[in-house]
Amino acid sequence: GAVVSQHPSRVICKSGTSVKIECRSLDFQATTMFWYRQFPKQSLMLMATSNEGSKATYEQGVEKDKFLINHASLTLSTLTVTSAHPEDSSFYICSARDVLAGSSAEQFFGPGTRLTVL
Amino acid sequence: TQLLEQSPQFLSIQEGENLTVYCNSSSVFSSLQWYRQEPGEGPVLLVTVVTGGEVKKLKRLTFQFGDARKDSSLHITAAQPGDTGLYLCAGTITGGGNKLTFGTGTQLKVEL
Numbered sequence: 001g002a003v004v005s006q007h008p009s010r011v012i013c014k015s016g017t018s019v020k021i022e023c024r025s026l027d028f029q030a031t032t033m034f035w036y037r038q039f040p041k042q043s044l045m046l047m048a049t050s051n052e053g054s055k056a057t058y059e060q061g062v063e064k065d066k067f068l069i070n071h072a073s074l075t076l077s078t079l080t081v082t083s084a085h086p087e088d089s090s091f092y093i094c095s096a097r098d099v100l101a102g103s104s105a106e107q108f109f110g111p112g113t114r115l116t117v118l
Numbered sequence: 119t120q121l122l123e124q125s126p127q128f129l130s131i132q133e134g135e136n137l138t139v140y141c142n143s144s145s146v147f148s149s150l151q152w153y154r155q156e157p158g159e160g161p162v163l164l165v166t167v168v169t170g171g172e173v174k175k176l177k178r179l180t181f182q183f184g185d186a187r188k189d190s191s192l193h194i195t196a197a198q199p200g201d202t203g204l205y206l207c208a209g210t211i212t213g214g215g216n217k218l219t220f221g222t223g224t225q226l227k228v229e230l
Contacts, residue, residue: 111160112159
């Protein structure tokens, strides 16, 4: 099956700093990638849809200036948490769809990134 | 408002028991998926159902999509400790593009 990687797998940072998380599709091209956030004992909540070559589409309630998304190539999307605060501590998961697999294509999920803001 | 409600939220059973997890919505889904997630990992796809009334089996797991495509169920027969995990249903709403809406989740623990 298709593989999606995330880097780093876990990161600890000080309050006020910015953190960049990378999401890569390793063996397929993805025009669309999705970023989710998951708090402990809870389900995944979609934050934004990352579109290659265009602006990301953010879900209601997600601050686009705080969670910067860049999808510069067909295999890489990045999420930057700017001026991170302890309440941003969470498990961030990305997923990607194969551009060649059609509109009903499965989303392949990355292994997640655990962010802890001190 | 959570579009997909799962029940139960938590389930702790003994090895060998059967269980059913439900996923309900007032919205119609063009497709619905079930995932299993281990702590600290991304969700792993178990099955996709697309046709109302569809039933799919995966070893000891049986998945059903409601006739109206608003609900689904996951039945596990003779549960094993290896089935322990967070089970998530997720669907794409008809006319809602490619976005996946996840259910509230069911945490299953199977003990020896």
